[in-house]
Amino acid sequence: MFMAARHGPYAIACALLLANLVAWAWAMTTLGCAPVLLGAAGLAWTFGLRHGLDADHIVAIDVVTRRLMQAGRAPSLVGLFFSLGHSTVVVLATLALVALPVQGWLEQWHLVGGGFGTLVSAVFMLAAVMANARMALGQWRALRQPARLPPPPAGFVFGWAGRWIGRSWQMYPLGFLFGLGFDTASEIGLLGMAAVQAHHGLGLAGVMTFPLLFTTGMALVDTLDTLLMCRAYGWGMRSGRRRVAYDLGISLVSLVAAAGIGAIELGQKLPGNAAQGNLLMRSLMAAGDHLAGVGAGIVLVFLALWGGAVVISRRQANRISPT
Numbered sequence: 001m002f003m004a005a006r007h008g009p010y011a012i013a014c015a016l017l018l019a020n021l022v023a024w025a026w027a028m029t030t031l032g033c034a035p036v037l038l039g040a041a042g043l044a045w046t047f048g049l050r051h052g053l054d055a056d057h058i059v060a061i062d063v064v065t066r067r068l069m070q071a072g073r074a075p076s077l078v079g080l081f082f083s084l085g086h087s088t089v090v091v092l093a094t095l096a097l098v099a100l101p102v103q104g105w106l107e108q109w110h111l112v113g114g115g116f117g118t119l120v121s122a123v124f125m126l127a128a129v130m131a132n133a134r135m136a137l138g139q140w141r142a143l144r145q146p147a148r149l150p151p152p153p154a155g156f157v158f159g160w161a162g163r164w165i166g167r168s169w170q171m172y173p174l175g176f177l178f179g180l181g182f183d184t185a186s187e188i189g190l191l192g193m194a195a196v197q198a199h200h201g202l203g204l205a206g207v208m209t210f211p212l213l214f215t216t217g218m219a220l221v222d223t224l225d226t227l228l229m230c231r232a233y234g235w236g237m238r239s240g241r242r243r244v245a246y247d248l249g250i251s252l253v254s255l256v257a258a259a260g261i262g263a264i265e266l267g268q269k270l271p272g273n274a275a276q277g278n279l280l281m282r283s284l285m286a287a288g289d290h291l292a293g294v295g296a297g298i299v300l301v302f303l304a305l306w307g308g309a310v311v312i313s314r315r316q317a318n319r320i321s322p323t
Contacts, residue, residue, distance in 0.1 A: 009227040012076055016220045020045075023209075023216040030206040037202070041213055048214035052083065052221025055261045055295040056121055056178065061222060062254055062302070063128045064171060065229045075230060077168040079222030085175025087215035094211045098204065118265050120177040125262030132255035139248035225299065232306040246309050253305060257298050264291070 024045075031037040051057070061079045068075035165174065233250070 009076060009230065012080075012223060013227065016080075016216070016223055020216045020220055023212050027209045027213060030209050031202075037206070041209060044210040045213040045217045048087075048217025048219075049221055050292045051086075051214075052079075052218040052225070053292040053295040053299075055257065055291045055298060056125075056265070057082065057086075057222055058225060058295040058298045059128060059254065059258050059261050060124060060171075060174065060178070061226055062229055062298075063131070063258070064165060065226055066233050066250070066254075067131075068166075068168070069230065069233050071166075073167065075168055076226060077223070078171050079224075079226035080219055081169050081171040082175035082178075083215070083219040083222040085172040085177075086179040087211065087218060088176050089179035090214055091208070091211045094208065098207055120174075120180070122262050122265050124174070124178075125258045125265070128258035129255055129262065132251045132258065136248055136251040136255060139244050139251060142244045143248065228299070229302070232302055246305075249305050249309075250302070253298070253301055261291075261294075264294075 024041075027038070027041045031041060057079075061082060064082075065075040065078050068078065165171065
């Protein structure tokens, strides 16, 4: 995969598709033709695909990809490293569930790890809101004074965090911290344990098939999201005034998305009575139960913004060009 990064987005996408095929070949080899086990394997892979669309993934990848591009660095592997860090928690959880009793430690860790993972994600979203607000303000001022278009800001979008995330591979620890909420890790781990109980004699290699399929599925979606963002942002960076107007729209969408995800995550940690107190909190709780749908919606908004900008740009070019 690292070599694929030198040959462009198509090579990266093909490498990940191949990794998914290899994972399924491994599953067929280790699980045989048992319907229960193959069904569980399909669920694990589907969970990975779905989790890659979670809104916190989309926002984190969006922000880091855009700023690495503005800094002149290649961000093609941002989503891959983020998903690998996230999946590490899933792999460790599955190993722990095989070695330790399910009752007791998992519930305690969910309380501790869930709070820590939510705190990390909320801080990241707050930083994203502040950074996008600052960029949007500068872009708005530049549009009002077209003769003074500012160059893309140097450094990383979070200022103080630029010392920690300045390369694609540095998304790995961030993905790991995001994964400490443990909801997905416990889901896949319990799936592996259920498979062991349903089919006695399944070895460790068979059990680890489930986190492997989850990892390849999530890595595929997160990486495709990164490549899509690279194309969308790269289009907007080709000319001066168009770049500023286009980037302003992206900054506003990213700001609203980060603020919404941060509010959803914090709202989920409120006591039940507080969460049911008003319509806003109930709406946040409902959105929290469908983060994959929210993430897909964010991607569609970005695509609509990109598509609309392309159409407008071509119409303007046709009007200017001689007939």
